[in-house]
Amino acid sequence: MKRRRSGEILSPTARTARGVLAAILIVYTFTTVFVIGITLLDSLKTKGDLVSNFVGLPKAISFDSYKKILFEGDFINYFKNSIILTVGGTVGCTFLAALTAYGISRYDFKGKSFLTAYFLIGMMVPVQVSVLPLFLILKKIGLLNKLPGMILVYMAGISMACFVFQKFFRTIPVELEESARLDGAGDFTIFFCIIIPVCKPVIATMALITAIQEWNDFYMPMVLLGSKNVKSLTLAIYQYISQFTRYMSESMAAVIITLIPVIILYFLFSSQIVEGLTGGAVKG
Amino acid sequence: MRKKKHILFIAPGFILYTIFIILPIFYVFYLSVFEWSGLGEMKFVGLENFKTLIFNDRVAPTMFNALKNNLKYLLCVWLIITPFQYLIAYLLYIKIPAFKYIKFMIFMPYVISSTIVSFFATLLFSPNIGFLNKFFEWIGHSEWQSAWFGDPNRAFKLMIILIIWQGAGSGIMIFYSNLMDISQDIMESCRIDGCNEWQRFFRILLPLSLPSCASIITMSTIWALAIFDMPFILGGINGGVNGCLDFANMVFYRYTFGSGLNGKSNLGFGASICVLMFVVMLVVTVLQNKFLSKFEYDT
Numbered sequence: 001m002k003r004r005r006s007g008e009i010l011s012p013t014a015r016t017a018r019g020v021l022a023a024i025l026i027v028y029t030f031t032t033v034f035v036i037g038i039t040l041l042d043s044l045k046t047k048g049d050l051v052s053n054f055v056g057l058p059k060a061i062s063f064d065s066y067k068k069i070l071f072e073g074d075f076i077n078y079f080k081n082s083i084i085l086t087v088g089g090t091v092g093c094t095f096l097a098a099l100t101a102y103g104i105s106r107y108d109f110k111g112k113s114f115l116t117a118y119f120l121i122g123m124m125v126p127v128q129v130s131v132l133p134l135f136l137i138l139k140k141i142g143l144l145n146k147l148p149g150m151i152l153v154y155m156a157g158i159s160m161a162c163f164v165f166q167k168f169f170r171t172i173p174v175e176l177e178e179s180a181r182l183d184g185a186g187d188f189t190i191f192f193c194i195i196i197p198v199c200k201p202v203i204a205t206m207a208l209i210t211a212i213q214e215w216n217d218f219y220m221p222m223v224l225l226g227s228k229n230v231k232s233l234t235l236a237i238y239q240y241i242s243q244f245t246r247y248m249s250e251s252m253a254a255v256i257i258t259l260i261p262v263i264i265l266y267f268l269f270s271s272q273i274v275e276g277l278t279g280g281a282v283k284g
Numbered sequence: 285m286r287k288k289k290h291i292l293f294i295a296p297g298f299i300l301y302t303i304f305i306i307l308p309i310f311y312v313f314y315l316s317v318f319e320w321s322g323l324g325e326m327k328f329v330g331l332e333n334f335k336t337l338i339f340n341d342r343v344a345p346t347m348f349n350a351l352k353n354n355l356k357y358l359l360c361v362w363l364i365i366t367p368f369q370y371l372i373a374y375l376l377y378i379k380i381p382a383f384k385y386i387k388f389m390i391f392m393p394y395v396i397s398s399t400i401v402s403f404f405a406t407l408l409f410s411p412n413i414g415f416l417n418k419f420f421e422w423i424g425h426s427e428w429q430s431a432w433f434g435d436p437n438r439a440f441k442l443m444i445i446l447i448i449w450q451g452a453g454s455g456i457m458i459f460y461s462n463l464m465d466i467s468q469d470i471m472e473s474c475r476i477d478g479c480n481e482w483q484r485f486f487r488i489l490l491p492l493s494l495p496s497c498a499s500i501i502t503m504s505t506i507w508a509l510a511i512f513d514m515p516f517i518l519g520g521i522n523g524g525v526n527g528c529l530d531f532a533n534m535v536f537y538r539y540t541f542g543s544g545l546n547g548k549s550n551l552g553f554g555a556s557i558c559v560l561m562f563v564v565m566l567v568v569t570v571l572q573n574k575f576l577s578k579f580e581y582d583t
Contacts, residue, residue: 241517
């Protein structure tokens with residue numbers, strides 16, 4: 001659809017104003033390029049170079065800081081933990097949300113509207129309020145400071161995905177399922193062989209958003225993953241920042257390694273990420 | 285026949301969700317009336333924890349200072365961040381030059397973790413090695429140098445700037461897509477009627493898109509009252525110099541997982557802070573929705 005109000009004539013002042021505002025915003029967006037750029041350059045400096053020449057091009061490109069964090073210390077372990085948490089949490093949460101949303105939106109039963117509202121509560125209550133009970137519950141079932149426990153908590157956060165999926169599932173024509181049913185397909189066959197393939201785009205979008213949130217999560221891993229061997233990347237970076245002068249070059253490399261996955265995802269799927277965010281829970 | 289099968293679909297999600305999302309909310313209320321170190325016996329103390337929280341002369345000032353900061357931040361959300369987001373969304377909507385690039389770049393920090401944003405802040409604002417102080421020295425204006433986050437007058441403002449840089453993108457995109465949803469017929473007729481850009485903004489776009497923005501404003505309010513990551517990393521566990529970056533959630537963290545009240549840990553006391561936060565959230569959200577619903581009208 002063509003959004004531009006065609007034939008609109010802008011006065012010269014309005015045009016200048018727009019140009020100036022655009023220029024300001026472009027300069028503003030350069031801060032992003034600037035900070036990421038400095039970090040990238042700094043991560044390629046040797047430690048001596050970094051101290052004397054904080055901003056500016058490296059004298060010689062060196063991968064010392066990368067080698068150091070990748071081959072010494074626990075960084076690689078944190079990286080692995082973050083991958084496990086993100087993949088486990090995302091797959092689990094998205095799958096669970098799709099199941100739940102399908103059950104709610106495609107069947108008629110008593111208490112349907114109650115359930116819809118019930119699953120929305122999670123969106124309205126920030127996890128900060130419930131983190132202490134979560135801590136105690138996980139401790140009780142012996143999953144505190146363990147990756148599976150954290151993954152279970154991530155999996156339970158289905159509110160937003162469930163809401164979005166419900167909205168989407170309602171748009172699928174009933175005939176699609178009816179004809180499959182006539183061909184003798186069971187409920188779960190229908191769900192896995194018809195619904196999931198049809199909804200691939202929206203499922204992928206929600207998975208993407210969930211993955212980014214979990215990859216970046218700081219608060220929950222900090223409280224629920226206390227022991228050293230289960231720490232996630234964000235915690236490692238926090239550790240580096242709190243002793244910044246000591247771990248300067250390591251932290252640069254660590255930040256770049258943590259950033260790369262999300263930045264790649266963003267460059268590839270920025271429109272889906274935006275769409276998932278705006279088309280989803282928060283709108284309307 | 286489609287009977288009972290829905291239970292199989294809903295049950296797994298329902299069980300996990302109830303255990304890890306719903307149960308904790310009730311559990312925190314339950315805990316708040318006990319004195320409990322996490323081990324051993326739980327002692328029922330009624331509203332004692334809340335009394336300590338509000339009247340104890342050691343705890344209360346910290347708590348109120350933190351709540352004050354929360355409300356200050358909330359005011360910033362309402363008066364600075366949200367209008368800023370709406371303005372940018374509008375600029376994207378009228379397609380200012382390079383709007384595609386701006387849209388892409390302005391949203392990007394949203395996918396960056398707050399830990400990394402705080403790291404970038406350290407790069408720029410660290411008093412000793414930070415880029416800004418070095419830069420001011422280089423251009424010969426050493427008097428512009430500052431302790432930045434170490435300066436209680438500046439720390440809060442800087443944090444707001446960082447939050448705008450990181451988090452404004454999501455709101456901008458939601459406002460933008462709400463603007464895009466306004467029917468083109470309306471835009472067309474207002475163009476034919478010859479209304480100018482100001483009139484179009486204030487009489488058409490703003491009233492038509494505001495009701496659909498109520499939910500995003502509600503969400504940002506809730507998150508504003510629960511803020512933790514950024515002040516924690518930037519200001520340290522004690523909330524910066526003179527508690528200028530102290531927030532309710534950090535007080536909760538300190539007393540529950542940190543040093544504890546009077547040296548002994550009391551989870552019930554931590555829970556009572558959560559309950560207080562929850563109540564403040566509820567009150568603010570209800571009041572805010574009452575206010576926002578005034579703008580709603582039928583289309």
